[in-house]
Amino acid sequence: MSTVVAGLAYAQTVPDDVRHKPDSRARWRARYLWDTLDKDPKERWFLFKLDAILLTLASLGYFVKNLDQTNLTNAYVSGMKEQLRMNGNEYNTAISIWTVGYIIGQVPSNLLLTRVSPRIWIPFLEFCWALFTLGSYRIQNVQQLYVMRFFVGLFDGMQYIVGSWYRADEQVKTTLGKRAVIFHTAGSMGQLFSGFLQSATYDHLNGVHGLAGWRWLMIICFFISFPISVANLVFLPDMPWKAKPNWMFTEEKLKLANTRLKKEGRAPAQRISLAKVMLKFTVNGNAVTQHVWVLPWLYVYWNNSVNLYNIMIFWLKAFNKPGKPPAYTVSQINLYPLPSLGVNIITAWIMAWISDGPLNGRRWPILAFASTWNGCIAIGLLAAPLYTHRATRFVLYYLAGLSIGISGAVLLVVWGRVMF
Structure with a gap:
């Protein structure tokens, strides 16, 4: 789910008349450790909550996205090739078909995000790709594999939301690299976990109930992915201009978020x-x-x-x-x-x-x-x-x-x- 990069962070702006004046030590900590460390306590607490919610959800989503994407490779070298009588070109075709689905799904998914709440659309995508990952355990030939991989790619994510809570200058200067690396290395951890998971699954479940180890991998990946979609459904915040006050963000904090966007001259999403x-x-x-x-x-x-x-x-x-x-x-x-x-x-x-x-x-x-x-x-x-x-x-x-x-x-x- 390259998806919920949406608000990976809330870059910091407050009205000029109440701007916190950090000392040189605070500025050093913000530059080299974490960018919220030179903010006033109220803003720092808000940023902590936003980072904790959005970074966690984005990272978990990207983790399971890469887990479900990489499991094909681990399954292929763990018995799928022999059981489905695949050759090397058929593996490459399966990868290409996933990419085709991914490309086709990008534009409509991103456009829908301007009309449908992310907390509805993103969990829906995550659930769909988890469901087709689960369906992969039943495949009996390479043609069925192609169908499953296409839909896993089709319901993969969007990177539109990068910027929903950001100012433009904060996206390419000194505040985003740390948050971006947390998100992106979550994907690498998904690949890493897939290797360990396939190894353990093959050693302990291969042949159980008549299922090969690589088929068990698909089942287990579903049960890892499904709770993440539920978590996004419950916790993922809406766009700043649509969000309503709740236990995560009070009306005061949402006003601050929208004030930041207005000061930069950015308006809510409009019709394409x-x-x-x-x-x-x-x-x-x-x-x-x-x-x-x-x-x-x-x-x-x-x-x-x-x-x-x-x-x-x-x-x-x-x-x-x-x-x-x-x-x-x-x-x-x-x-x-x-x-x-x-x-x-x-x-x-x-x-x-x-x-x-x-x-x-x-x-x-x-x-x-x-x-x-x-x-x-x-x-x-x-x-x-x-x-x-x-x-x-x-x-x-x-x-x-x-x-x-x-x-x-x-x-x-x-x-x-x-x-x-």
């Missing part, structure tokens, strides 16, 4: 028109902007180049030949690639704090570093013999996890330039 759509594609109505036409394509290229570590799980399975004792067990195939995700999570947090702090909100230095690093890893994997230098390739696959750690920063650059 062709003129408004074209405005995002032009500058002053006549020149095509690089932000729309260049940055999204750069994100596509980057996203398709930084997943080198994902190859490792298939590389390990390739050592197991039919009719011969397996070189790696199913549990080992699922577990051995996981350290790369650990590298991903750790380096993502480090780079987020550096970009928000010492780099003062500049994202390009870490993007340049990580892209260069990724290129070096790709060259190293190309040069290392495929089956005879296992230790070298293990190290390279693990170090490849660093490159994906900048995903939050990449999204900040693309989102900030295109939307604002």
Whole structure:
């Protein structure tokens, strides 16, 4: 659910006549530790509540989204390939069909969010993809797999809500990197958990009630995902201009949120028109902007180049030949690639704090570093013999996890330039 990035935080603005004046120590703490630490106590408490609610819900949603997305890979190397008689191209087709569903679902889902409350629409999406994940345990052939993966992608999320509670300058400067990394590393944790879950499921449930371990994985993923949709239904706040006072946000706090948006000149969501759509594609109505036409394509290229570590799980399975004792067990195939995700999570947090702090909100230095690093890893994997230098390739696959750690920063650059 790339979905509930909606209000990942409430960036701080109060009326000028009552603005809190932080001292230099408070400003240092806000820059290098957490951006609310230089605010007055009332605003800090409000920000804490908003972060606690929205960051938690967004992270849980992204966690189960990646769990349900990654389980196909873990299932494929854990018996699905053999049971459904799949070849490599059919696996790639299943991935592509998921992507097609994802792309098709993005625009209508985001448009509906301007008309339907997020606390209704987002839980509905989460429940639907959980339901189709559950349905995957019953599939008997690859065609049924294609159908299930399409709908899991179709009901995947939207990143429209990034900015519902934010000011534009706060989205691309020094306050968002830390929150973005919490959200994005939740996705990596979902992948990490999927590997551990498939390993444990195969060891303890494979064959129980006549079901293969990979089928049990789909069932368990549903029972993990469903409560998250219920939690969003109960706790997810509405857009600031639609929200009503409740136990989370009083009328006073909602007024403050809307005052912030008005001071920036931002109005509540309005009906979509062709003129408004074209405005995002032009500058002053006549020149095509690089932000729309260049940055999204750069994100596509980057996203398709930084997943080198994902190859490792298939590389390990390739050592197991039919009719011969397996070189790696199913549990080992699922577990051995996981350290790369650990590298991903750790380096993502480090780079987020550096970009928000010492780099003062500049994202390009870490993007340049990580892209260069990724290129070096790709060259190293190309040069290392495929089956005879296992230790070298293990190290390279693990170090490849660093490159994906900048995903939050990449999204900040693309989102900030295109939307604002």
